[in-house]
Amino acid sequence: MKNVLFIITLSLLFVAGCVTAGKNFDSHVIKKIKNNVTMKSEIQQWLGYPYMTGVDNGSESWNYHFTKAGAGDTLSKDLYIVFTDEGVVKSHTFSTSFPDEMSLPK
Template sequence: MKFVRFFLLALCMLLLVVGCGTVGKNFDSSKVKNIQNNVTAQIDILDWFGVPYKEGKENNRTMWTYQLDTWQAIGEGQSKGLVILFDDNNIVKAYRYESNH
């Protein structure tokens, strides 16, 4: 009987640990309000948010992605993402920020 209780407790603990996860890297979302299209430089973005989680190209223009997704077995996960597209002069052309909290 003790073995069964121990086994069930261990199984529950394992499910809680396995049911949690994180993708991406946290960033200071309070600074998103400082971004201005056609004004903010890439160096400012780097200073405010650090190295992006992902870098890519869209129509030969640099695109940076900052992202943090967390989930857990109990409770609601959190998600936030910032995608920034730069022009040929490394100035913000457009950006999109989304968050569920």
């Protein structure tokens, strides 16, 4: 019985050690985003509401962010999008430290 209790306690500590920030998003959508073509409404349909919004040199910007930390390893990914006044993607950048997403278009 003590062994079972020890294993349960250890498992709970391990699970509690995993922390996330932001909302995970489908990174494979990035290849669909085209500067001067893709609309803000399409981005919202594909990814939902952004983690943060702001203004970049007078243009609206959206940031999608996700971080996962645990077991001594921290992984994160960011998608930063700037829109024209008409709601068209002006520019976008994607960065990630998730190994399975490293080969995605940036």
